Amino acid sequence: MSEPTSAGSSTSATRVNVGDIERALDRLWSALHEEEEVGHGLTRACMSNLIIACQTEEQARDVTERIPELVERHPARVFLLTACAPKVNSIEAEVSAHFRCSEGNRQLCAEHVDIRFDPAVAGRLGSVLRPLLIGDLTTTLWWASNQPPPLSGGLFDTLAELADQVIYDSVGWPNPAEGVRAMTRWVMGEERPVFNLAWRYLKPWRRILAQVLDPAVAPGALQNIDSVSIEHGPHALPMAWLLIGWLASRLQWQPQKGEMQSGSDVSWAFRTPRGDLQVNIHRCSEGVAQVRKLKLAWQGAAPGRASFHYADDHWLSLLPEESTLPATSIPARKVPLEMMIAAQLAHRKKDPLFEQSIAVAQVMSGVLNR
Amino acid sequence: MSAAENTNPLSVGLSEPVLPQPCTLVIFGGAGDLSGRKLLPAIFNLGLDGVLPANFAVLGFSIEEMDDAEYRGFARRGVERFSRQQPDEENWPNYERQLFYQSGSFDDPAAYEALKQRLDEIEPQFGIPGNRIFYLAIPPRLIGVCAQQLKAAGLVQDETSGGPFSRIIVEKPIGRDLQSAQEVNEILGECFAEPQIYRIDHYLGKETVQNILVMRFGNAIFEPLWNAKHIDHVQITVAEDEGVGTRAGYYDRAGALRDMVQNHILQLLSLVAMEPPWTMDADVIRDHRLDVLHCLRPLNIENIESDVVRAQYAHGFFQGDDVPGYRREEDVASDSSTETYVALRVFIDNWRWAGVPFYIRTGKRLPKRVSEIAVQFKDVPHILFNSDNDHPLDPNVLALRLQPDEGMSLRIATKMPGSRVQIYPVKMDFRYGSTFGDQSPEAYERLLLDVMTGDATLFMRRDAVEASWRWIQPLLDAWDRGNKRWLPEYPSSTWGPVEAERLIENDGRRWRVL
Incomplete structure (x- = not known):
């Protein structure tokens, strides 16, 4: 049998x-x-x-x-x-x-x-x-x-x-901007836990950013970021959007305006506690549906820059030639979908970080092309 | 920098309870057995699981002459043999680039100067801001000298300075009796503040051990029964099937009481018997565990005779092969009186546990390697289904299996299908491995991560170590006085001496068959 x-x-x-x-x-x-x-x-x-x-x-x-x-x-x-x-x-x-x-x-x-x-x-x-x-x-x-x-x-x-x-999972939506608007409205009105797998796929990005830009490693960097640019694969705009939403919610950036510049580029201007900040997101014409590269720069007493990318499909690395920080890598092997779901099933609480991130994402959608 | 600039808002929500901080792990005895079997594989697994800090390095420090490349080879062999995940061409390069080695003698001040210089070279390469963890994977007699040399070399940061942290991990045993434990703790205390000291007991890192607290305080059904009114007795078994092996030099000076009971088993006992903590704060939990040690009925000349059995394994057969008795083992004195087995009946004199015996047994060359805590509940009244005194119902038993096959089981009585009322005991099993897949990290992984995050919950505090020695000490003294007395023996691969059977059977109870 x-x-x-x-x-x-x-x-x-x-x-x-x-x-x-x-x-x-x-x-x-x-x-x-x-x-x-x-x-x-x-x-x-x-x-x-x-x-x-x-x-x-x-x-x-x-x-x-x-x-x-x-x-x-x-x-x-x-x-x-x-x-x-x-x-x-x-x-x-x-x-x-x-x-x-x-x-x-x-x-x-x-x-x-x-x-x-x-x-x-x-x-x-x-x-x-x-x-x-x-x-x-x-x-x-x-x-x-x-x-x-x-x-x-x-x-x-x-x-x-x-x-x-x-x-x-917001990755793969045919019309990401419309999807993000509709979904964030729905999630914000929900009492139940709601999880976006794209958020879980961002965890290595969140981890490396948190660790490499930690004040003990890069003093003053987090408060003084003045530019961010992201490259992502096809269908991964919602993921990049969510990543920016997370950074903005944690670092108190306020979306001011956003613009779809072409079929493959979108940009936002933010106001930060220390000044203005420009975010550019670029869609690559091919590759896997994920955030592939992130570059940021900061001013302040110790200006610097850092560029992170997927060295291959398994490691997320700091690019030494484009960075002022010591080289490092963290494992970022793409977790199979079934493992991701199994892990998510065990979490039965609402995730306030995710909700704060999509709240900013919703504001970002509101100022887009305004 | 302002306080706000010192905080990292991006680390919120990434890891429970906090993100491990960038640091260098310095392993004293880095080329030794513990390092190769446990520590380096644990670090490898933590790295693969993505929970190590991105800014992290390991510096092995031992007397053996070796360069970085040779050390990486040593690490690779250890990882290949003992790791739960295997190295390959993708994951190994990132791991080994973090590995370094420095040779030197633990009592040589110049070696510490060289160590300091090496750390100053390595840390900038990895963006590590001077946070250091010193893991003393070395014989206990060297703990004091290493701590003192670290302090003298300026490698210990003041806990209150707000600068980079210095933490030290020490392996059991801490001392070999109360006085020597106090001496070791005194030296450690002169060099490090207590919050900087992590006394490791790897048993506390096991999933099932951590689950004791969850099971007791996360389920409403157990805690109301968790007292003398409902529990008949508790059995704690830590059985090893191996003989003394290559550890004879250490073991013959220690014995089962020092090797297992003073640390692992008393820690398990305190987790099972502690009162509910009011918060998960490390010191609150450790206070509650300590309270149990304070309540242990003191051992004295009268109850040692009746409540303690020690024995040595004799010749026998292990998995069909001839194996020698303990005193015929290599590096063991032919007249050794070191116990390889000990069984105790212990009482906790507080309101919760008044009159409930805790039976403890541990030994080498027992039939199988198994560790278990079994809570046996009282009989149901001898009426209804339990009225036949010749065939009493088997009592309920809640068994927590620590190794192998971590999990728990509950024995309940149930009716066999049919027209007659026939009661049969059924064991309901829960196994971590089969329920969640093989996801449990090794104990050392969890504990190393806890040190990096500064969580001391699963580590032993000085007062607890000394309290457990204080309770054991009269037994050590009594055994010392009767040093040359004949010790009972048990054939290898049996469950211990007949005296241990009598210890529990005199109370109308039996050891569980595991």
């Missing part, structure tokens, strides 16, 4: 009626028990309900491959929703299980419910999911679509209503 995967094993998927999902999961549990040898047990650890929303088959395939690794780190009951049912007005379901073996015992990591639906009946999904959510556990919505959630019609609202927290 079970097929090995790279992370533990999975049972094959069983097609079931929507109304029979819970019973089908029970049957899976019983069948796995029966496979156990005498003296060995099957145990289940479960930390969350996880609802994953995809809008295309391709997204769903990608997510499906990631689920075994994800639930190894964060055991969960998983609902993978894909807006692509073959029949009009239909909702179809399959169930399977992922488990891992340790010293002869098997531990169930996930009950996986695959649901395909006609977008026309998205409003009914709440009634399907609500009785299947395991009580006492947090429910998280992972919005795996590349549409900004508030701009994707009623599906997001239906699913978000079930969730205690929402995870989305």
Whole structure:
């Protein structure tokens, strides 16, 4: 019955009626028990309900491959929703299980419910999911679509209503400026924790900036920054925007005006406690969707400059030839998406830093092209 | 610079609880066993996990002649053998460029001058503002001289100066009895302020040990039961399957009591038995742990006879192979009276634990390597399902497994399916590894990071070290007086001497089978 995967094993998927999902999961549990040898047990650890929303088959395939690794780190009951049912007005379901073996015992990591639906009946999904959510556990919505959630019609609202927290990714949005505006408005009105994966991907940037510009290493640098320029790969403007939002919120920069200068360049002027500051963001025509390079300069008693870049895909480094600070590197290996989600699922509190950063990002969107 | 300019607003929210500060780690005994097996791999892993400061360097300091390149080779071999993550062409260059080596004698003032000069050369290359951590991975007898030489060479910054920090990490054992511990602490105290001293006990860095506090004070269901009214007894086992191995020189002078009980086990005991702290502040937690040590029923000539068993392992078989008895081991005196096993019955004389025995056992050449704290709850009343005195129900046991397979289990009674009421004990298991994947950092990783961030919660304070020696001392004295007395023996790969069985069975209880 079970097929090995790279992370533990999975049972094959069983097609079931929507109304029979819970019973089908029970049957899976019983069948796995029966496979156990005498003296060995099957145990289940479960930390969350996880609802994953995809809008295309391709997204769903990608997510499906990631689920075994994800639930190894964060055991969960998983609902993978894909807006692509073959029949009009239909909702179809399959169930399977992922488990891992340790010293002869098997531990169930996930009950996986695959649901395909006609977008026309998205409003009914709440009634399907609500009785299947395991009580006492947090429910998280992972919005795996590349549409900004508030701009994707009623599906997001239906699913978000079930969730205690929402995870989305602003990288890849087709219209970043519109997406940032819509999403920041939505997030600012939310009481629940909301996480943007782009924010997590920025962590190495935040870390190296915090460490290299620490007053003990570069005295006075943080207070006296007067120019920042960023280069990013395609689709990563929201990430660069968020990085500037974070710097501005931490260092008390006030957005004054912003300008889309061309299809690939945008700039902002900020007022800082010590004077004016210019920020330029440039989109490279190719490369991965992330912030690739950041340069900044500062004045004050000890003027200096620093330039950081991805030396390769795994290290974030200070460029010695463009910097006045000692060379250094920190590991910045791109964490696989499933690991990122697993890590994020374990965080159940609102992140005030993120919210402060997008609050500035919202002001930046307000002054753009004014 | 103003105070505002000294703060770093970008570090907020990056790491819990605070960002590790740029620093140089100077490892005394940098070419030694602990360094190669634990410290250098731990630093490598911290670097790969992205939690080391960006401005960071390591300077190994030992008597062995070696240059930087050879030291990097030494480090690489250690990382390849003992690290949980492996070096490769991508990650190794960034790690090894931070590694340096300086040879010198620990008692030679000129060596410290050279050390200082080397640090002054290295730190500007990495933008390190003079913060230094001195890790003394050396034999205990050298702790004092190293601390004094560091101070004499001007390598210790005043804690209150507001300038770069100097911190020192010392490994156990601190002394070999109360007097020598006080002497070591006195010398350390003359050279470093107490907040600069980190007395490491790697047991406290283990995930499950840290989870004791979370389990007790983060769950409403355990703490109300955590007292003499509901708990029958507690067993703490730290078992090793290996013999004395290459540590005979040290071990024969120490024995199981000094090697395990005085430090690791009393720290575990204090975590299990402490009162709820009112904050997670390091000193508050350490105060509460210390209170437990103060409440330990003193050992005296009467209760040592009845409450303590010591023994030596004898010839036997380990995994099918013939293994010698302790006194036939290399570098062990043939008439050695050093204990390789000790079992104790301990009482904590406070309101919470009045009358609850804590049974402790630790030894070498036991059947398996396993460390566990087991809390056995009292029987349910002998009515209903527990009315058959010939077949009493197994009591509930909450077991915290420290190694291997860190995790916890709870034994509960449940009804077997069927028309008859048949009760069966079921063990519910939670394992870190299988629930969260293999994500637990090594204890040394956590502890090194804590020193860089200045968090002393998991380190031992001077008063706690001396309190534990003070409690142990009467036992050491009694054993010294009866030095040549015959010691019980236990065959290798068994769970200890029959005397230890009697110690607990006289109370109508049994050691757990692990």
